[in-house]
Amino acid sequence: MITVNVELGDRAYPIRIGAGLIDRTDILRPHFSGSLIAIVTNSTVEPLYGERLRHALRPLGIRIETIVLPDGEAHKHWETLNLIYDRLLEVRADRKTTLVALGGGVVGDMTGFAAATFMRGVPFVQIPTTLLAQVDSSVGGKTGINHPRGKNMIGAFYQPQAVIADTAVLQTLPPRELAAGIAEVIKTAAVADVAFFDWVEANAAALSACDQAALGEAVRRSCEVKARVVAADEREGGLRAILNFGHTFGHAIESGLGYGVWLHGEAVGCGMIMAGDLSVRLGFLNADELSRLRAVVHAAHLPDLAPGLGADRYIDLMMGDKKTESGEIKFVLLKGLGAAVLTSVPDDTLRQTLAATCADPAQPVLPGSSTLSPAASATT
Amino acid sequence: MITVNVELGDRAYPIRIGAGLIDRTDILRPHFSGSLIAIVTNSTVEPLYGERLRHALRPLGIRIETIVLPDGEAHKHWETLNLIYDRLLEVRADRKTTLVALGGGVVGDMTGFAAATFMRGVPFVQIPTTLLAQVDSSVGGKTGINHPRGKNMIGAFYQPQAVIADTAVLQTLPPRELAAGIAEVIKTAAVADVAFFDWVEANAAALSACDQAALGEAVRRSCEVKARVVAADEREGGLRAILNFGHTFGHAIESGLGYGVWLHGEAVGCGMIMAGDLSVRLGFLNADELSRLRAVVHAAHLPDLAPGLGADRYIDLMMGDKKTESGEIKFVLLKGLGAAVLTSVPDDTLRQTLAATCADPAQPVLPGSSTLSPAASATT
Numbered sequence: 154m155i156t157v158n159v160e161l162g163d164r165a166y167p168i169r170i171g172a173g174l175i176d177r178t179d180i181l182r183p184h185f186s187g188s189l190i191a192i193v194t195n196s197t198v199e200p201l202y203g204e205r206l207r208h209a210l211r212p213l214g215i216r217i218e219t220i221v222l223p224d225g226e227a228h229k230h231w232e233t234l235n236l237i238y239d240r241l242l243e244v245r246a247d248r249k250t251t252l253v254a255l256g257g258g259v260v261g262d263m264t265g266f267a268a269a270t271f272m273r274g275v276p277f278v279q280i281p282t283t284l285l286a287q288v289d290s291s292v293g294g295k296t297g298i299n300h301p302r303g304k305n306m307i308g309a310f311y312q313p314q315a316v317i318a319d320t321a322v323l324q325t326l327p328p329r330e331l332a333a334g335i336a337e338v339i340k341t342a343a344v345a346d347v348a349f350f351d352w353v354e355a356n357a358a359a360l361s362a363c364d365q366a367a368l369g370e371a372v373r374r375s376c377e378v379k380a381r382v383v384a385a386d387e388r389e390g391g392l393r394a395i396l397n398f399g400h401t402f403g404h405a406i407e408s409g410l411g412y413g414v415w416l417h418g419e420a421v422g423c424g425m426i427m428a429g430d431l432s433v434r435l436g437f438l439n440a441d442e443l444s445r446l447r448a449v450v451h452a453a454h455l456p457d458l459a460p461g462l463g464a465d466r467y468i469d470l471m472m473g474d475k476k477t478e479s480g481e482i483k484f485v486l487l488k489g490l491g492a493a494v495l496t497s498v499p500d501d502t503l504r505q506t507l508a509a510t511c512a513d514p515a516q517p518v519l520p521g522s523s524t525l526s527p528a529a530s531a532t533t
Numbered sequence: 534m535i536t537v538n539v540e541l542g543d544r545a546y547p548i549r550i551g552a553g554l555i556d557r558t559d560i561l562r563p564h565f566s567g568s569l570i571a572i573v574t575n576s577t578v579e580p581l582y583g584e585r586l587r588h589a590l591r592p593l594g595i596r597i598e599t600i601v602l603p604d605g606e607a608h609k610h611w612e613t614l615n616l617i618y619d620r621l622l623e624v625r626a627d628r629k630t631t632l633v634a635l636g637g638g639v640v641g642d643m644t645g646f647a648a649a650t651f652m653r654g655v656p657f658v659q660i661p662t663t664l665l666a667q668v669d670s671s672v673g674g675k676t677g678i679n680h681p682r683g684k685n686m687i688g689a690f691y692q693p694q695a696v697i698a699d700t701a702v703l704q705t706l707p708p709r710e711l712a713a714g715i716a717e718v719i720k721t722a723a724v725a726d727v728a729f730f731d732w733v734e735a736n737a738a739a740l741s742a743c744d745q746a747a748l749g750e751a752v753r754r755s756c757e758v759k760a761r762v763v764a765a766d767e768r769e770g771g772l773r774a775i776l777n778f779g780h781t782f783g784h785a786i787e788s789g790l791g792y793g794v795w796l797h798g799e800a801v802g803c804g805m806i807m808a809g810d811l812s813v814r815l816g817f818l819n820a821d822e823l824s825r826l827r828a829v830v831h832a833a834h835l836p837d838l839a840p841g842l843g844a845d846r847y848i849d850l851m852m853g854d855k856k857t858e859s860g861e862i863k864f865v866l867l868k869g870l871g872a873a874v875l876t877s878v879p880d881d882t883l884r885q886t887l888a889a890t891c892a893d894p895a896q897p898v899l900p901g902s903s904t905l906s907p908a909a910s911a912t913t
Contacts, residue, residue: 231615238686242682242686245860270650270688272686272688272855273675273676273688273689305653307618308652309653310654473625475627477625478628480625
């Protein structure tokens with residue numbers, strides 16, 4: 154087992170990374186107290202890992218309740234959050250109850266927000282079961298739900314007690330979900346660590362093949378970068394925004410198609426190419442570097458052609474982005490591989506990028522990597 | 534103008550207290566930046582003070598939008614909160630938008646929670662227009678909404694940029710609202726400052742008569758106590774719980790009758806007598822002190838006979854209180870006037886208190902101070 158610490162003073166916490174951690178009572182024990190543990194999971198993960206986790210927690214002698222949510226980004230809204238609150242009150246949860254997020258990014262974000270807001274804040278533990286959640290969303294305390302007008306519009310910064318990343322559970326991940334996670338690995342490397350980017354390039358095939366050693370290394374290095382960035386800028390006053398590389402375009406894709414049509418990571422994969430294209434047009438990145446980025450996104454079986462929503466619709470959707478200030482959309486652009494900058498851009502350059510990276514609006518919208526990428530579609 | 538500072542490190546903020554502050558551009562200016570101010574108020578306060586506040590803010594040259602909510606505790610729920618989110622997104626609010634809570638405790642709690650959770654947190658300014666909000670709810674960062682199973686069950690600790698308490702606006706307060714505010718003044722004095730309690734006793738009539746000097750003094754002294762307690766224990770790990778004196782019983786009354794039948798302060802007024810009775814039975818308070826407490830609650834035109842919900846119903850409602858831990862209800866009891874303790878109590882003693890302080894369950898439930906108190910009913 155490897156531990157990466159997120160250094161946040163009195164909100165510091167460890168990320169434990171290793172195979173089989175979900176079964177390890179000794180690893181779990183230090184992070185629980187009180188008289189109730191409420192596991193929040195979804196209908197896909199519960200049959201796979203629910204009972205194994207409960208089995209490992211039972212020796213703690215704490216009452217355990219399980220709350221099973223419907224699966225998918227389309228359910229990441231207030232009504233589902235309310236299911237958590239209702240059930241917590243039903244089972245007499247109190248301020249010392251620990252919530253456990255057992256699942257991917259959606260479960261983690263919603264459970265974290267429930268923990269941030271139930272009785273003004275109760276402890277919670279992240280047990281991410283997707284690659285995306287292990288390398289990105291479970292670390293750093295961003296929690297929230299979607300609003301019809303934008304992704305994660307309602308939320309809070311709220312840190313967990315611990316993140317337990319069991320890399321063995323990634324073996325049951327569907328190929329699209331795996332690819333979506335690799336997108337965030339690529340992103341993390343691209344904005345902050347060129348040596349890690351080189352490594353991702355060399356290991357893209359191993360990651361896509363769910364190689365355990367490669368996945369363990371990707372989780373560790375991603376968490377190290379993320380922990381460093383979050384420790385420096387917990388509430389995204391500046392630096393932390395670089396982790397949104399590909400996300401401004403990506404959120405527009407997700408919101409424009411309707412949440413869940415493309416996975417978040419698929420939209421980010423494609424969004425990175427769009428942001429890369431914009432970086433080249435503004436002279437921040439050279440064409441070779443963009444080619445490398447495009448190749449690694451492609452190798453990860455992520456979509457590289459954006460849906461043809463139309464430039465006006467894209468711009469309208471991005472105007473609602475959380476990084477927008479005083480009506481100016483802010484983009485995270487690459488300044489070479491391994492470094493990033495947050496900036497507004499000229500409207501005509503943005504439109505050139507949209508014209509160059511989007512499908513013809515007349516063309517029907519395709520689903521994410523499963524059909525856009527030949528390799529991934531072969532597996533489904 | 535008097536300033537009381539809430540010392541919370543990088544979340545420290547001033548409380549400005551004085552007559553006419555709502556018209557003072559110079560007082561307001563330092564607390565606003567960004568390109569949008571969103572005033573959140575209700576249908577009662579907007580016609581009284583909305584335009585005056587906008588007039589004072591206009592010289593700042595920042596766009597102003599106003600969001601008007603329906604008035605009353607019965608609307609302090611998710612649907613109303615969603616009105617705020619929807620409208621903020623409609624007017625393209627961003628992370629630098631400052632929300633202003635212009636109203637009483639309900640507007641303040643909901644606006645604060647919206648600020649805590651919109652885009653994971655935007656700045657907000659409290660401009661409380663009721664005595665209750667000026668002496669209590671606007672200070673200390675407790676924000677939230679009610680859940681059908683309990684008051685303020687969903688919320689966050691989130692501090693404002695500033696509190697602007699204009700004591701002149703209290704002149705338009707209906708008598709029941711004024712009495713409800715005096716309840717929190719009595720509470721603050723009773724748990725933390727016996728000299729202040731003596732002062733409240735001597736000035737109860739002046740406060741009820743809306744005497745400006747007396748109100749200004751009550752706001753200042755209440756804020757000083759509250760700022761001290763909050764600075765020592767922001768997230769209610771211990772000491773801060775004493776400010777919930779009267780609230781465990783009070784919340785049960787509010788929830789049991791349905792929110793809005795009694796005002797929050799009315800329920801707290803009556804709840805203090807119930808908690809005082811319990812304090813006497815457990816030997817923490819003597820009968821004379823309870824008589825003084827009862828007399829000052831009565832002098833403030835607050836109800837002193839609890840509704841006859843039945844002991845089992847009271848206990849069931851209180852089991853859901855946020856201070857409950859591992860199934861034990863925790864009560865704030867007085868250890869003499871000016872000091873308090875947080876403790877669980879024997880079930881039979883609690884039932885004796887309920888029998889002694891509640892109306893006959895067969896008796897119809899009466900509304901709050903307006904009819905239960907002869908003096909207040911004479912004014913309505």
